[in-house]
Amino acid sequence: MSQEFIYHRIARSIEHQIKKQVYKIGDKLPSVREICREKGVSMNTALNAYYYLESKGLIASRPQRGYFVSYSHQKFPELPETSRPIMDEGADETENLIARVFSVLGTDSHVNFSLGVPDISLLPAAKINKSLTRAMRELPNNGIMYDSIQGNQKLRNQIAKGSLSWDGKLSEDDLVTTPGCMGALSLSLMSITKKGDVLVTESPVYFGVLQLAKSLGLQVLELPTHPETGIEIEALQQTINSTKVSACLLVSNFNNPTGSCMPDEHKEAVVKLLEYHHIPLIEDDLYGDVFFGNHRPKSCKSFDQSGNVLWCGSMSKTLVPGYRVGWTAPGRFKEKIISTKLYQSVSSTGIVQEAVGNFLETGRYENHLRKLRSILYSNSILYLKAIGTYFPEGTKVSRPTGGFLIWIQLDPKVDTAHLFQEALKHKISIAPGRMFTLQNQYKNCIRLSYGMPWSERIDESLKVLGMLAKQTLCR
Structure with a gap:
């Protein structure tokens, strides 16, 4: 068992006790020597466990006195309410707001809490570039010619092997590669729906899904969703009983934007319900690899017995956003x-898929994910702590157990479209x-990404956001 795994295990055990109020704010924790004796570990391992908890702001050291609890999960803001979507369309407003937000993305001078990918500093750019060089060297014709319509074989083989971690039991022949996860969702919707069909999904849900469905002429029913x-x-059962539903699209693990994760029993129940009614389920499992627990959560596909689930994934949020590698x-x-993909793109982009396949084959992806998960988990705690400290009283915040997105529900008096404009003045x-x-809802809510390394600038920016939200309430 690696030293890294041991100190993480010790740290999470202590954090669990803090969460359960076994240790309260101000309580002294066992000394480093006591940890060494009780756990049978080295001094370095025990210190690393405390350094890890300290980096998340949960404990603090006092010279000559030891380590004390400095913060508790009990102080985190309450959870947002379960959504209750209203049928009052306002798609034009949605599109205008999306355009305004995207107009400042890619601007280095701004703190981009709106960017839905990890910061470039958290991605292994140099190592993936080596994989790309290897791909150019090893592919027939240096990767210049068309690849198989089904996609790069090495990538499909590695994705199939990885599916064992969530009981997927896939083979490489079960997979079709796509240009990113949005490409997978797009191919799925184009293949199984037609203009005028009804698509049901969560609410709130990633805006790209909504705009894609709208562009295909689908009717979208947003259903109540717990954070x-x-x-x-x-609600899903009632909708199926009262409406002719053609397809269902769900972000099963660490939803964008709320961070919710469907329990296994919910996934199994949804799969059986939709299978019984012959309604295809498109599963967006883009964030499943970024879990904070001991193992990757299962997917809806894990419970699929009839091939009714179209499982979609990508490396865009965990490895290489710009490569647009999905499946x-x-x-x-x-x-x-495959037929739809042929008409849409003729072939796959073999060289970047080969590069990602190489990266997975060497085991580098898992090593990268372990580091990424650790950083993002720490970030999530620090963000929750900062929001609880700086934002107006009564603010409600989701508590994701994976991914890198937080959903914030402010007082109904706060218009976050206006808050967005005010925040831009502060970069x-x-x-x-x-x-x-x-629909005309969630005007008092925000999605924030904690995918940037924690810093004084991030802390100060959250403090400014909280101040601006308080000023809005005082008007």
Whole structure:
């Protein structure tokens, strides 16, 4: 067992006790020597466990006295309410807001809390570039010619092997590669729906899904969603009973924007419900690899017995956003997907898929993910602590157990579209909640990314956001 795993295990055990109020704010923790004796570990391992907790702001050291609890999960803001979507369309407002937010993305002078990918400093750019060089050297014709329509074989093989971690049991022949996860979702919707069909999804949900569905002429029904457990199954059942639903699209693990993760029993129930009614389920599992627990959460695809689930994923949020490498395991819809892909793109971009396949094959991806998860987990704690300290009283915040997105619900008097404009004056960009719906709702909500390394600048920017939100309330 590695030293890294041991100190993480010790740290999380202590954090669990802090969360359960075994150790309260101000309580002294066991000394480093006591940890060494009780756990049978080295002094260095025990210190690393405390350094890890200290980096998240949960404990603090006092010279000559030891380590003390400095913060508790009990002080985090309350969770946002379960969404109750209203049928009052306002898509034009959504599009305008998205355009305004994207107008400042890529601007280095801004703190981009609105950017839905990890910071470049958290991605292994040099190592993936080596994989790209290897791909150019090893592919036939240096990767210049067309690749298989189904996609790069090495990549599909590595994705299939990785599916064992969530009981996927896929083979490389089950997979079709795509240009990013949005490419997978797009191919799926184009293959199984037609103009006028009804698509059901969570609410709030990633704005790209809403705009894609709208461009295809689909009717979108946004259903009630809990900030921790995802879509409300009873609401889904009622909708199916009263409406002819053609497809369902869910972000099962660490939803964008709320961070919710469907429990396994919910995933299984949804899969069985949709299978019974012959309604295809498009599963966006883009964030599943960025988990903070001991193991990767299962996917809806884990419970698929009939090929009714079109499982979609990508490396865009965890490794190489610009490579646009994604895939789908479309089950019984595989031939339709391949046919649609042929008409849309003729072939796959073999060279970048080979590069990612190489990276996975060497084991570097798992090593990278372990570091990324650790940093993002620490960030999530620090963000929750800062929001609880700086934002107005009554602010409610999601508590993600993976991914890198937080959903904030402010007082109904706060218009976050206006807050967005005020924040821009301070070189801060946020994603207003109104972006994540086609209805007239979530105007007092924000999605923030904690995918940037924690720094004084990040802390100060959150403090400014909190101040601006308080000023809005005072008007």
